[in-house]
Amino acid sequence: MEMQKLKDAALYAVDKLLEEGADEAQSSAAEGRTEEFNVDAGEFSLIRSVFSSSIGLKAIKDKKKGTTAVNSLDKDDIDDAAKECVQAAISGAEDDAVCIAEKETNMDFRDGVLEGNKEKFFDSIIKFIDDVKKDYPQIMLEQVIANYSYGKHVFANSNGVLFSEEDGSYSISVMYSAHDGDKTTSFNYFDVETLDPGADIMELGMTRTMFERAVAELDAKPFEGKFVGTAVLSPICLTELISVITGSFCGDIALIEGTSPWKNLLGEKVASDSFTLKVIPNDSRIICGEKITAEGYKSENYDVIENGVLRSFCLTQYGANRTGLNRSPSTSGSVEVKAGGESLDEIIAKIDRGILVCRFSGGEPASNGDFSGVAKNSFLIENGKISRPLTETMISGNFAAMLKQVEGISRETLQDGGCVLPYAAFGGVTVSGGAQAE
Amino acid sequence: MMNDSIKKSVLNVPSHTELRRQVISTRRVSVVGGKLLSNVSTRSSGAGARVYKNGVWGFSSIGNPDDDGIKAILKSAGENALLLDSRKPKNRGPLTNASSFEFTEKRPFQETNQKQLIDFARALDSYISEKYPSLTSRSVVISADCIEKELITSEGTFSFQLFPRVYVVVVMSDEANDGENIELFDILGGGEGYFTDYYCDPSELYPAVDRLYTELQQKREGVFPDAxxxxxxxxxxxxxxxxxxxxxxxxxxxxxxxxxxxxxxxxxxxxxxxxxxxxxxxxxxxxxxxxxxxxxxxxxxxxxxxxxxxxxxxxxxxxxxxxxxxxxxxxxxxxxxxxxxxxxxxxxxxxxxxxxxxxxxxxxxxxxxxxxxxxxxxxxxxxxxxxxxxxxxxxxxxxxxxxxxxxxxxxxxxxxxxxxxxxxxxxxxxxxxxxxxxxxxxxxxxxxxxxxxxxxxxxx
Structure with missing residues (x-):
């Protein structure tokens, strides 16, 4: 469908919602296609083509909200969905905070690769699979999902907001483990995005580092005993902490319900001076970042934490209305933790006793930041060096407290197209283990 | 339902082929701190085809297809299988499902009323709010979804199944004795089926809400285990x-x-x-x-x-x-x-x-x-x-x-x-x-x- 027709569908839906009785109306129409290659247990297994279209509707009637979504852009289906959406709003409950986006400047965005090259990308994946077998024979590619995705999206509302975006990119998700005779490691995974169908996937992100670490994990042994020390989180592992910051500490629900430990700390110190967290949808290192927020505002970069000071929560306009705080300029998950000046090796050299955590498998952290879980794909640090790989080792602590005990941030960063993240070392983490009964 | 022309186009495929038509409908209502935060219904329907070729597969799907659309995804799935077989052949020979039979779900699809869910969630929330006003937060979530699946395979198997499911979740949080916020949730009733199969009067869930509150109060004085x-x-x-x-x-x-x-x-x-x-x-x-x-x-x-x-x-x-x-x-x-x-x-x-x-x-x-x-x-x-x-x-x-x-x-x-x-x-x-x-x-x-x-x- 041409972009203009998608705009027509979105605007038709807004009109239809108003015609059905909505006071305010919003629609979000999308169309796309995905070409996907699947590898299972090291062998190609499937090529998948998906053609999709959808429209999401929101109606506000007497300060009551209803939302509906259908995967069709046909007028009859939009008519039915609009009717259902307004009926849902009428059945709803009054809430002064419900709203639609105010009109700013309407814009059309285009980004990335709008015409995918299936053959060339297929060649790149074949090369990657062959390279892994050649360079890392102990690595088993449990699953690789590689796809080219193209999409068009139009956002419209009854305040006159009309945004469109069109983008396309290549992404590769890899789940792997290492095997050598009877020895086997925990699985690990990573995702990378690129705009180049001919990219050398082995050289993207931290692919080689992750495979090398997996091979080193083959001799992992359980940890016995317990100590409180320093946890160095790998860039991928750092995303766990960031999701707690943006959700449990700064997100809509946490602030509306008042469960955030930071609810009264805007402008206050919440982390060590060296810790800066930014949301960066418009950064050139982010591939096809968010252009329009989920509510229909132009998405902008912003700082959540600057040099340890809480500068912004991560609130939608609805969350802002409910709490009396400000809306955040983006709903994107593309983040950067500002790199430090030391190398990972220099950070580790300063640690007497600690753990390098490359994957965390844990329960949902408590709203206050308490967490415990298994340190997967991880290594013991003793006397300034990585001493051995670990298995069956648990870590626990409190994320809010950890942020105030930053002991180092690396200059090396993972840039995978979706984020820019370094290694980060935090004190005060409990490491524990215990041999299993045979 | 699939017509004879569509069935014929699957049955005529020489290699193992599946064609599935599906509808997924979801309804979700959440009342958080007395406010109706989510009031959502979605419906997604379409068809997916998968074709086997000597150890590899091709798949293609499209939303809301007519007969031509279904034929197009069968063709596209076949081409994907052929492409993969030509570039990375496994030479594993044919795959056949020995069974060929028909199964048709007998119960009808039952539409769920969004207002009924909203009223139920709000009534349950009111009970919690009035009886336990000291809670720091509370939420009630009702989820009702249904998957309809219609399948035909090249071996001649035909099936039509429904997978409806409904449940109510209650979440409460309170301040523990050390000042930290603690939370507890439980799933109250529900199961395979529709909303009215399990829920009638919100008061039937009050004893379960009371038990959850009692547990939360015990947890307020809780301790961390020895690692x-x-x-x-x-x-x-x-x-x-x-x-x-x-x-x-x-x-x-x-x-x-x-x-x-x-x-x-x-x-x-x-x-x-x-x-x-x-x-x-x-x-x-x-x-x-x-x-x-x-x-x-x-x-x-x-x-x-x-x-x-x-x-x-x-x-x-x-x-x-x-x-x-x-x-x-x-x-x-x-x-x-x-x-x-x-x-x-x-x-x-x-x-x-x-x-x-x-x-x-x-x-x-x-x-x-x-x-x-x-x-x-x-x-x-x-x-x-x-x-x-x-x-x-x-x-x-x-x-x-x-x-x-x-x-x-x-x-x-x-x-x-x-x-x-x-x-x-x-x-x-x-x-x-x-x-x-x-x-x-x-x-x-x-x-x-x-x-x-x-x-x-x-x-x-």
Whole structure:
């Protein structure tokens, strides 16, 4: 469908919602296609083509909200969905905070690769699979999902907001483990995005580092005993902490319900001076970042934490209305933790006793930041060096407290197209283990 | 429903081919702190086709297709299979599903009324708000979804199935004695079926809400467990997670082929002789399973997959391809979530069989350990190493329940931990409200009795 027709569908839906009785109306129409290659247990297994279209509707009637979504852009289906959406709003409950986006400047965005090259990308994946077998024979590619995705999206509302975006990119998700005779490691995974169908996937992100670490994990042994020390989180592992910051500490629900430990700390110190967290949808290192927020505002970069000071929560306009705080300029998950000046090796050299955590498998952290879980794909640090790989080792602590005990941030960063993240070392983490009964 | 022309175009394909038409409808209402935060209904419908060619597959899907659209995705799926076979041939020969039969769901689809859900959620929220005004937060969530699936295969199997599911979740939080915020949630009622099958008057859930509040108050005064390996009673409400996460994923044949711990354990003693574990298709322990499946998405009639019998690993969960590889009979574990998804090896209703012990005797048998009663999430590794988040539990001191526990995590290696099981309760609890994540989401059932075992528990 041409972009203009998608705009027509979105605007038709807004009109239809108003015609059905909505006071305010919003629609979000999308169309796309995905070409996907699947590898299972090291062998190609499937090529998948998906053609999709959808429209999401929101109606506000007497300060009551209803939302509906259908995967069709046909007028009859939009008519039915609009009717259902307004009926849902009428059945709803009054809430002064419900709203639609105010009109700013309407814009059309285009980004990335709008015409995918299936053959060339297929060649790149074949090369990657062959390279892994050649360079890392102990690595088993449990699953690789590689796809080219193209999409068009139009956002419209009854305040006159009309945004469109069109983008396309290549992404590769890899789940792997290492095997050598009877020895086997925990699985690990990573995702990378690129705009180049001919990219050398082995050289993207931290692919080689992750495979090398997996091979080193083959001799992992359980940890016995317990100590409180320093946890160095790998860039991928750092995303766990960031999701707690943006959700449990700064997100809509946490602030509306008042469960955030930071609810009264805007402008206050919440982390060590060296810790800066930014949301960066418009950064050139982010591939096809968010252009329009989920509510229909132009998405902008912003700082959540600057040099340890809480500068912004991560609130939608609805969350802002409910709490009396400000809306955040983006709903994107593309983040950067500002790199430090030391190398990972220099950070580790300063640690007497600690753990390098490359994957965390844990329960949902408590709203206050308490967490415990298994340190997967991880290594013991003793006397300034990585001493051995670990298995069956648990870590626990409190994320809010950890942020105030930053002991180092690396200059090396993972840039995978979706984020820019370094290694980060935090004190005060409990490491524990215990041999299993045979 | 598929017409004769469409059926003919599938039946005429020489290589194994599946065509699936699906509708997924979801309704979700959430009342958070007295406000209606979510009031959502969605509907997604379309068709997906998958074609086999000498060991590789092609797949294609489209939303709301007419006959031409369906023919187009059959063609596109065939071209994808051909492309993969030409570039990365496996030369594995044809794949055939021996079965050819018809299965049609007899009950009709029942539309759920959004207003009914909203009124119910608000009434329940009002009860909580009025009776327990000191809570720091509260929320009520109602989820009602239904998957309609229509399948035809080139072997001539035809099936039409409905998978409706509904449940109510209540979440409460309060300030603990040390000033920290603590939270607890529970699923109140519900199951396979429609809203009115399970819920009529919100007051029927008040006793369950009261129990949840009592537990939350115990947790306010809770303690963190001592970290390390401990003797624990894992309540029947959690043991399904052991069946699903700790064992189930390692015996999915695609993960076995990728090198899971079960690859070298077939026929071996992997658990205490007290342990038997089955992935049930549609009935379990003489009753309808929580989420019954009758035909899988490759057209295989579903039957129980026996995984562990008396502690010995006896089988895997398979699709047609892996069953052929391992020389096992497929039991109908190939399932796809939405029409855009290809079938993967998935669990259905996975459970540890009950034993003969009484729960109170099991607790009384522990001098120093923990009784773990609620979980929130779990993850497993292909090595069998697992982790569950624990949101409620108690100390056991000298055979008696002590203080409640604050949030913690348990972990272990499944086949090691299961060897330490020396008591099993005589009742089974099922969990039906979760989604299993494995490329695609999938509603699954999981269950089991209370287990006495040794497991690692996290502290603070």
């Amino acid at each position: 390390g390996e401990k003797l624990c009673i894992i309540d029947s409400s959690i043991s399904g997670m052991v069946a699903h996460e700790a064992v189930g994923h390692t015996v999915e044949a695609d993960l076995v082929l990728a090198g899971s711990v079960a690859a070298t354990s077939l026929g071996m003693q992997v658990a205490s002789p007290l342990i038997s574990l089955t992935d049930f298709a549609n009935t379990a322990f003489g009753k309808k399973a929580p989420l019954p499946v009758y035909v899988d998405d490759e057209g295989t009639p579903c039957r129980d997959a026996v995984i562990i019998k008396d502690g010995v690993l006896t089988g895997y969960m398979n699709n047609l391809e892996s069953a052929m590889h391992f020389g096992m009979e497929p039991c109908g574990n190939a399932r796809a979530y939405a029409f855009v998804d290809e079938p993967l090896i998935r669990m259905r209703n996975t459970a540890i069989h009950p034993g003969k012990d009484k729960l109170e005797d099991m607790i009384a048998s522990v001098d120093n350990g923990y009784y773990l009663t609620k979980t929130q999430n779990g993850q497993a590794d292909t090595t069998g190493e697992f982790m569950f988040g624990i949101t409620m539990g108690y100390e056991i001191k000298n055979g008696k329940l002590g203080k409640a526990l604050r949030d913690t995590t348990i972990s272990g290696v499944a086949f090691n931990m299961l060897k330490t099981v020396d008591m099993l309760s005589d009742g089974v609890s099922w969990d039906f409200a979760g989604y299993c994540g494995k490329k695609q989401p999938m509603p699954v059932g999981m269950g089991g009795p209370a287990l006495r075992c040794r497991v690692n528990i996290g502290g603070r």
